[in-house]
Amino acid sequence: MLKVDVITLFPEMIEGAVSHGVLGQAVKSDLLSVKAHTPREFTEDKHRTVDDRPFGGGDGMIMLAEPLKKTIEKVQHNTSKVVYLSPQGRTLNAAIAKEFSKEEHLIFICGRYGGIDQRIINEYVDEELSIGDYVLSGGELGALVIIDALARFIPGVLGHGESAEKDSFSDGLLEQPNFTRPREFLGQDVPEVLVGGNHKVIGEWKDKVSALVTLKKRPDLFREYIKVETEKYNSLKKKKTAAP
Numbered sequence: 348m349l350k351v352d353v354i355t356l357f358p359e360m361i362e363g364a365v366s367h368g369v370l371g372q373a374v375k376s377d378l379l380s381v382k383a384h385t386p387r388e389f390t391e392d393k394h395r396t397v398d399d400r401p402f403g404g405g406d407g408m409i410m411l412a413e414p415l416k417k418t419i420e421k422v423q424h425n426t427s428k429v430v431y432l433s434p435q436g437r438t439l440n441a442a443i444a445k446e447f448s449k450e451e452h453l454i455f456i457c458g459r460y461g462g463i464d465q466r467i468i469n470e471y472v473d474e475e476l477s478i479g480d481y482v483l484s485g486g487e488l489g490a491l492v493i494i495d496a497l498a499r500f501i502p503g504v505l506g507h508g509e510s511a512e513k514d515s516f517s518d519g520l521l522e523q524p525n526f527t528r529p530r531e532f533l534g535q536d537v538p539e540v541l542v543g544g545n546h547k548v549i550g551e552w553k554d555k556v557s558a559l560v561t562l563k564k565r566p567d568l569f570r571e572y573i574k575v576e577t578e579k580y581n582s583l584k585k586k587k588t589a590a591p
């Protein structure tokens with residue numbers, strides 16, 4: 348079971364978010380463990396200080412190294428992967444989420460204020476990860492986005508028959524449009540093919556429309572998809588001609 352420890356000044360943000368929906372069910376079913384730890388637990392002064400002014404001046408306070416060190420060392424073991432949420436990291440995508448879902452133990456460090464002491468990054472952080480090119484008020488939402496995205500790749504987390512492999516992006520394409528009752532709404536009908544019951548034809552329709560949606564909304568993804576599929580086709584052809 349993948350164990351996730353989140354180091355944050357606001358544990359309730361994490362605990363609340365992972366106790367609902369698909370994530371809540373996954374935690375309850377012991378498919379995933381998510382625990383939050385505050386560095387404040389490891390302060391010794393009466394004000395429980397976790398930050399201080401930056402050397403060299405500048406705006407914002409920096410999270411102190413000592414409380415972070417003690418928190419990390421409380422949860423860390425030899426198979427832990429330590430990730431610092433920061434706009435300076437590589438940007439999350441479905442492939443990274445899938446990669447992370449295969450880890451045994453993830454420790455997410457959530458910065459606040461102006462960030463954390465660089466020596467913690469130098470000593471403990473295996474990689475920095477970003478959820479996008481913008482600055483948030485803390486790393487917690489980044490940690491939650493990654494936890495939500497990776498959880499879908501853990502077997503059993505999604506319902507029977509559902510799979511993250513069929514999610515948008517997982518096969519490199521956006522998802523086709525979805526419909527449910529009623530058959531007609533606001534003068535718009537559900538595509539006839541979806542109510543015809545022919546699963547082969549429905550599957551072909553979904554694949555075709557998924558490619559068209561991607562071409563229209565994300566031509567960059569579509570080009571990458573065509574490149575990957577062409578490479579797959581060519582290597583298959585090469586194998587066939589090479590085989591005796």
Ligand SMILES: Nc1nonc1C(=O)NCC1CCCCC1
Binds near residue numbers: 484486
């Ligand atoms: N973007 C992001 N992706 O993941 N995290 C992000 C972020 O903007 N985090 C804010 C943190 C960054 C360290 C200093 C305190 C604020």
